[in-house]
Amino acid sequence: MPCPQTPPNFSWSEIDTILLDMDGTLLDKYFDDHFWEEYVPQIFARTHKLSPKDAKTALMERYRKVESTLQWCDLDYWSEQLGLNIPQMKCDIDHLIKIHPYVITFLEYVKSINKHVCLVTNAHPKTLNIKMHKTGIAHHFDSIVCAEEIGCAKEQPEFWQKLEDHLQYDKQRTLLADDTAKVLHSANQYGMGFLVFVARPSSKNGVVFSPDYPSITYFNELIH
Numbered sequence: 001m002p003c004p005q006t007p008p009n010f011s012w013s014e015i016d017t018i019l020l021d022m023d024g025t026l027l028d029k030y031f032d033d034h035f036w037e038e039y040v041p042q043i044f045a046r047t048h049k050l051s052p053k054d055a056k057t058a059l060m061e062r063y064r065k066v067e068s069t070l071q072w073c074d075l076d077y078w079s080e081q082l083g084l085n086i087p088q089m090k091c092d093i094d095h096l097i098k099i100h101p102y103v104i105t106f107l108e109y110v111k112s113i114n115k116h117v118c119l120v121t122n123a124h125p126k127t128l129n130i131k132m133h134k135t136g137i138a139h140h141f142d143s144i145v146c147a148e149e150i151g152c153a154k155e156q157p158e159f160w161q162k163l164e165d166h167l168q169y170d171k172q173r174t175l176l177a178d179d180t181a182k183v184l185h186s187a188n189q190y191g192m193g194f195l196v197f198v199a200r201p202s203s204k205n206g207v208v209f210s211p212d213y214p215s216i217t218y219f220n221e222l223i224h
């Protein structure tokens with residue numbers, strides 16, 4: 001049974017700081033899914049003379065081992081592990097990097113009501129650069145933080161205290177939007193004031209609302 005939507009229910013007057021995830025939340029996760037699940041296996045198979053099926057099975061196994069860790073996002077780690085130039089390969093298909101609908105309107109809206117807006121991502125600085133260059137959205141943020149600077153992934157509860165020390169926000173007056181349930185769980189454990197789940201991270205998949213957190217499909221639902 002699909003879970004029904006619990007829409008977010010807050011007033012912007014309760015919030016000073018907005019923390020936004022990048023992949024799947026602001027940007028279409030189709031790029032990342034396609035890159036790791038199709039493009040990398042295809043090039044890996046060709047480079048190492050494997051069948052496409054064997055290449056995919058071997059890679060999926062390796063991905064799973066480092067899931068939810070910073071290593072998963074480390075492009076240099078993967079370049080070395082797989083014998084491929086991962087940053088260059090991302091640039092090769094950067095036409096698939098897309099901003100989700102209503103994101104720009106939302107970013108302009110929250111600026112107009114004087115909120116402090118931060119991009120907080122597990123993505124590697126090289127991935128961040130490729131995506132900021134392609135989308136041109138960097139100027140909308142007061143700060144941009146890569147998990148690498150904090151020293152752990154957003155899925156780890158200690159991440160949030162370290163981020164607070166770094167950015168100096170009042171957690172009870174802060175909203176986090178993310179498309180990964182594990183990230184919302186760790187932020188919830190830490191005591192983040194407001195949590196919003198993004199229910200359609202990839203344009204190629206359907207909407208799946210969270211059973212645990214208020215959900216949105218697109219950011220126009222937060223313009224009020």
Ligand SMILES: [Mg+2]
Nearest residue numbers: 021023024179
């Ligand atoms: Mg994400």
